[in-house]
Amino acid sequence: MKIAVCIKRVPDSETRVKVAADGKSLDEAGVKFVMNPYDEFAVEEALRRKEKAGAGEVAVLCLGPAAAQETIRTALAMGADRGILLQADKMPADSFEVAKLIAAELKSTSWDLILFGRMAIDDYNHQVGTLVAELLGLPSVSAVSHLEIEGATGVAEREIEGGIEVVEFPLPAVVTADKGLNEPRYPALKGIMAAKKKPLEVKPVQAGSGTLEVVALTPPAERKEGRIVGEGAAAVGELVRLLREEAKVL
Amino acid sequence: MSKVLAVLEQRDGKLRKVSFEVITAARRLGDADAVVCDATDREACAAALAARAKSGGYRAVVFSATATGRDLAPRVAAKLGVAVVADLTDVVADGNGFLVTRPVYAGKALLKVKVTAQPAVLSLRPNVFTPDAAASSVKPETLPVTAGGRVKVREVKAAPAGTLDVAEAQVIISGGRGLKEPANFKVLEELAHAFGGRAAVGASRAVVDAGWRAHADQVGQTGKTVSPSLYIAVGISGAIQHLAGMRTSKVIVAINKDKDAPIFKIADYGVVGDLFEIVPKLTEEIRKLHG
Numbered sequence: 178m179k180i181a182v183c184i185k186r187v188p189d190s191e192t193r194v195k196v197a198a199d200g201k202s203l204d205e206a207g208v209k210f211v212m213n214p215y216d217e218f219a220v221e222e223a224l225r226r227k228e229k230a231g232a233g234e235v236a237v238l239c240l241g242p243a244a245a246q247e248t249i250r251t252a253l254a255m256g257a258d259r260g261i262l263l264q265a266d267k268m269p270a271d272s273f274e275v276a277k278l279i280a281a282e283l284k285s286t287s288w289d290l291i292l293f294g295r296m297a298i299d300d301y302n303h304q305v306g307t308l309v310a311e312l313l314g315l316p317s318v319s320a321v322s323h324l325e326i327e328g329a330t331g332v333a334e335r336e337i338e339g340g341i342e343v344v345e346f347p348l349p350a351v352v353t354a355d356k357g358l359n360e361p362r363y364p365a366l367k368g369i370m371a372a373k374k375k376p377l378e379v380k381p382v383q384a385g386s387g388t389l390e391v392v393a394l395t396p397p398a399e400r401k402e403g404r405i406v407g408e409g410a411a412a413v414g415e416l417v418r419l420l421r422e423e424a425k426v427l
Numbered sequence: 428m429s430k431v432l433a434v435l436e437q438r439d440g441k442l443r444k445v446s447f448e449v450i451t452a453a454r455r456l457g458d459a460d461a462v463v464c465d466a467t468d469r470e471a472c473a474a475a476l477a478a479r480a481k482s483g484g485y486r487a488v489v490f491s492a493t494a495t496g497r498d499l500a501p502r503v504a505a506k507l508g509v510a511v512v513a514d515l516t517d518v519v520a521d522g523n524g525f526l527v528t529r530p531v532y533a534g535k536a537l538l539k540v541k542v543t544a545q546p547a548v549l550s551l552r553p554n555v556f557t558p559d560a561a562a563s564s565v566k567p568e569t570l571p572v573t574a575g576g577r578v579k580v581r582e583v584k585a586a587p588a589g590t591l592d593v594a595e596a597q598v599i600i601s602g603g604r605g606l607k608e609p610a611n612f613k614v615l616e617e618l619a620h621a622f623g624g625r626a627a628v629g630a631s632r633a634v635v636d637a638g639w640r641a642h643a644d645q646v647g648q649t650g651k652t653v654s655p656s657l658y659i660a661v662g663i664s665g666a667i668q669h670l671a672g673m674r675t676s677k678v679i680v681a682i683n684k685d686k687d688a689p690i691f692k693i694a695d696y697g698v699v700g701d702l703f704e705i706v707p708k709l710t711e712e713i714r715k716l717h718g
C-alpha cells in the first residue's frame with residue numbers, strides 16, 4: 178500500500194496565546210510546536226495499514242516553515258519512510274490555497290490512501306483533507322473514528338450528533354482521522370535514530386493569498402468574574418436561587 | 428438585497444434545531460433561499476448544492492458546522508474554488524464581502540477575517556446563533572440529487588432512544604475523574620434526568636480514555652465544542668484542553684472538592700466540596716422546580 182499522510186506543525190495545546198505586535202498573528206516567542214494531535218492518528222493508521230499489508234510506503238507531507246522538518250522527523254521516528262517539506266515562510270490564512278499546494282504535490286504519485294487529521298488545533302478549519310480530495314477527484318470521508326479496508330473497498334465510521342454513521346467508499350481515497358481511530362505510538366529511541374537517516378526532501382513553494390484577509394487576532398471576551406457560592410450540600414439552595422434569579426437558566 | 432443560500436439539515440423528515448440557526452443567520456445577511464438535500468449520497472448532495480450555488484447568483488452559502496455540515500461544506504467550497512470560513516461565531520456583511528469572527532487556538536483567541544470569495548462558503552458554530560421566531564415556519568426546497576456518487580452512508584447507528592447528544596443539549600452535566608468509577612455516573616444521569624429531556628451527560632477526556640464513557644460524550648479539544656445555556660462541570664479539574672470545548676457556554680457551574688482547581692477560574696458559580704453530597708442535593712432541588 179502506498180500511503181501519504183499530511184501533517185501540520187502547530188502550537189502545543191498547552192500554549193498560552195499572546196498576540197504578536199502586528200495584532201494579527203500569534204506571538205511565537207517561547208511557543209512549543211508539535212505535530213497536530215489528529216495527524217498523529219493519521220500517521221499511526223498509515224503505519225498499521227502498511228504493516229498489515231506487509232509491504233508499501235508511508236510518505237509524510239507538510240507545508241510549513243523550515244522548522245517543520247522537526248515535525249516531519251517525529252513522523253519518521255514513528256516509522257514513516259520518507260518526508261516532504263513544502264517550505265513556505267508565510268502560511269496562507271485561506272485553506273483553499275493550502276489545499277492547492279498539497280494537491281499539486283500529491284498529484285504526481287498514485288496513492289492508495291491519503292490521510293489527514295480531522296482538523297488542525299490552531300486554525301480549527303476542518304477542511305484541508307476534503308478540499309484536497311475534491312481537487313484530486315478522489316472520494317473522501319471525514320472525521321473517521323473507525324476504519325476497515327477490504328480489497329478496494331473502505332468502510333468508515335464517523336460520529337454524528339446522536340449516533341454513528343457508517344460510510345462506504347472505494348479506494349483510492351482520502352480519509353481524515355478523528356480521535357478513537359487508534360492509539361498513536363510514541364517514537365522509540367531506535368526509531369528516532371533511524372529517522373535521522375531517512376530521506377526528507379525540501380521544496381520551496383509560494384502560496385497564493387486567496388480570498389481571506391486576516392483583520393485581527395484578539396483575546397476572547399473575558400468571562401465576568403465568577404464566584405464561589407459556598408461549600409458542600411448546604412450551598413445548593415443558594416446555587417439554585419442564583420441560577421434561577423440571576424442567571425435565569427432554570 | 429443580495430441572495431444567500433441557507434443549507435438546512437433534516438433528520439427523520441424533521442428540520443434539526445441547527446437549521447433554524449442557519450436560516451436566522453442567513454436572513455440577516457440577505458434574501459435567503461432555504462434548501463435541504465439528502466446527504467446519504469454525499470457526493471451527489473454536494474454536487475447538487477454546488478450547482479445551485481453557482482446558478483443562483485448567491486453571495487453566500489451558509490451551513491451549520493455539524494458532523495454533516497463539516498463534511499459537506501468543503502466539498503461544495505472546493506467545487507466553487509474557495510475555502511470554507513468554518514465554525515464562525517459572528518458574521519456581518521461588509522462592502523463586497525463579509526467580516527467574520529471565529530475562535531482559533533482552542534478558543535484562546537478570536538480571529539477576525541474579511542472574506543471576499545464569491546460566493547462565500549460559511550459554516551456556523553452550532554448553538555451560537557439564537558433562532559428567531561420566524562425561523563420555525565421556514566419551508567425549505569428539497570434539491571433533487573442525481574445518484575451515482577462514490578461515498579455512501581450505509582447505515583446510521585442511532586444512540587439509544589432518549590439520549591440527547593452533548594452537542595445539541597441545552598444543559599450539559601459533565602463528569603471527570605472525580606467521579607471515581609464508571610458506575611458513579613449514575614448520579615449525573617439522575618441530575619440530567621431531573622432537567623426533563625433537556626440535559627445530556629458529558630465527560631472529560633480522562634474518563635473517556637479510561638473507557639468509562641463513550642468518546643461521543645467527550646467535551647474539549649479532542650472532543651466536542653459545546654455552547655449550552657448551562658454547563659455543570661463535576662469532578663473536572665479544568666485543564667486547558669477541556670476549557671477549549673466549553674468556555675463559550677452561557678453559564679458555567681463547577682463542583683469540585685479542590686477550591687484551587689482551575690475550573691473555578693472560568694465558572695460563574697462554584698461549589699466547593701464532595702460531589703457525592705452536592706449533586707444528589709442539586710438533583711432533589713431541580714426535581715422540585717420541574718415538579
Ligand SMILES: Cc1cc2nc3c(=O)[nH]c(=O)nc-3n(C[C@H](O)[C@H](O)[C@H](O)COP(=O)(O)OP(=O)(O)OC[C@H]3O[C@@H](n4cnc5c(N)ncnc54)[C@H](O)[C@@H]3O)c2cc1C
Binds near residue numbers: 604605672683700
Ligand atoms: C492534545 C491533548 C488533547 C486533550 N483533549 C482533551 C479534551 O478534549 N477534553 C478533556 O477533558 N481533556 C483533554 N485533554 C486532557 C486534559 O489535559 C486533562 O488531562 C483532562 O481534562 C483531565 O480530566 P479530569 O478533569 O477528569 O481529571 P483530573 O484532572 O484528574 O481532575 C479530577 C478533578 O476531580 C476533583 N475531585 C476528585 N474527587 C472529587 C469529589 N469527591 N468531589 C468533587 N471533586 C472531586 C479533583 O479535585 C480534580 O480537580 C487533552 C490533553 C492533550 C495533551
Ligand SMILES: Nc1ncnc2c1ncn2[C@@H]1O[C@H](COP(=O)(O)O)[C@@H](O)[C@H]1O
Binds near residue numbers: 301
Ligand atoms: N500546512 C499543512 N501541511 C500539511 N498538512 C496540513 C496543513 N494544514 C492542514 N493540513 C492537514 O489538514 C488537516 C485539517 O486541517 P485544517 O483544515 O486546517 O483544520 C490537518 O489535520 C492536516 O492533516
